[in-house]
Amino acid sequence: MRPGLKRPTGAVAVLCPGPLNEETREGRDFAPPGWPDDNPRRMKGYAFHRGHLLAHMFGGTEQNENIVTLHAAANLAPNGMGLYEKMTARALGSGEEVYYQVVPVYENSGLRPKYVDMYAIGSGGFCIDVRIENSRTAGAVNRGRC
Template identity: 40%
Template sequence: MARKKKKNNYFPKLSPPIMLFGALVVLILGMFGIQTPEFISDYFNSPQSQPTEQQAPAKKNSTNPGPQDNGLAVFTEDELKDAKQGWITYHELDGLGRATGADALIKQKMINTGTSANRNIRPPGFISGLEPYFHSRGHLIGRQFGGSGDDERNLVTLYQNPVNTPYMTEYENRIRRAVDAGETVRYRVTPVYNDKDLMPAEVHLEAQGITAGTQVNFNVTIINEP
């Protein structure tokens, strides 16, 4: 009797029309200055022979309270000084190997110069992107701003949904629209940990445009909960 083939536990091979549709979605998002969610980018850039981590479904019963508005950014006058060149500074890892923060001055020429999260890097606390964890290798400075996915100082373990997207992505896209319009934006992202926990308890985002008339000025805290 012929033996039955073992069923593939990974995603099924996509047909050409579906692959074409996915590529068009990525292209359209890029045209409108919207960051492609990491799980989509990773799927279409990964070899078909490798297992693909499943995206977390929208959590209808999420306990995450959503972004908490802390008012305006609190950069000092010196921190808002413009420079001819944009820049990114990653703070050093702490004694537990955890990323501690990153600062940036974002200009147009930096847009889309970053890299996707390196799958060989497992930020502290990262277990899996699959259910029930739905972890993400979250950039502090997003790749659309030139943030590196190959530098451990720029990656922390976040819940893909709703922390990495849509919450964090929403504020990154505000910055992106301003920069696309010719503004320069000062940006800082700080993960906050509870004692020796490896995953951040929350992520603190501050951004302020330094161009006259800017509408980018926010100071928010995003709780790192599913």
């Protein structure tokens, strides 16, 4: 976390093939930086999510350092973080070791990231390098390293 603003700055891990974390999540009552006072219910859940930088299935914790406030679409839309987390899980399932990096990109002193950059490279050729917009429409842009 950045000392003055107390917002998460990123997660880096080397993920090894093997079983993914399937434990029940706990501690969902805290408000990460940028969490709204009112989180309106939408057709498919809530407008905002507590988004893991290092995904829960990869051993990411419910600690403030690992959680950012995301629009639901940035987390779960067809091209949101969940898609790339599943792709990474498939690479692990096929036996690849994966270097995994997720960095929230903030605008000035904002507490909610404007983008989330995801980069992963596997030992067998797997590669993702995307920037996901943290918005209600959440588009993803390939940044071109893969």
